[in-house]
Amino acid sequence: MELDIDEVALLARLELTEEEREVLGGQLRSILAHVDQLASVDTEGVAATRHPLPLETPFREDGAGEHLSNEDALANAPERDGASFVVPRVV
Secondary structure, eight states, X not given: OOOXXXXXXXXXTXXXXXXXXXXXXXXXXXXXXXXXXXXXXXXXXXXXXXXXXXXXXXXXXXOOOOOOOHHHHTTTOSSEETTEEOOOOOO
């Protein structure tokens, strides 16, 4: 596979020195060689996976619980207007 490291650097908005071009070009070629090797593996009959381990949602059931009173919720508010917080206007 032909690789133009200058084109990749341009697309990534990177300014590379000549030494960086050589080092990063070699690393990128190595990565692409591994990808080519993976592409040659026969995956026929292998089920697609999203994660290597089975995952379960660790969340608790959603339900109503205790809540703060208006007075408790507004107790530390820097500014309030009756039963509401006063916040800076966003335009």
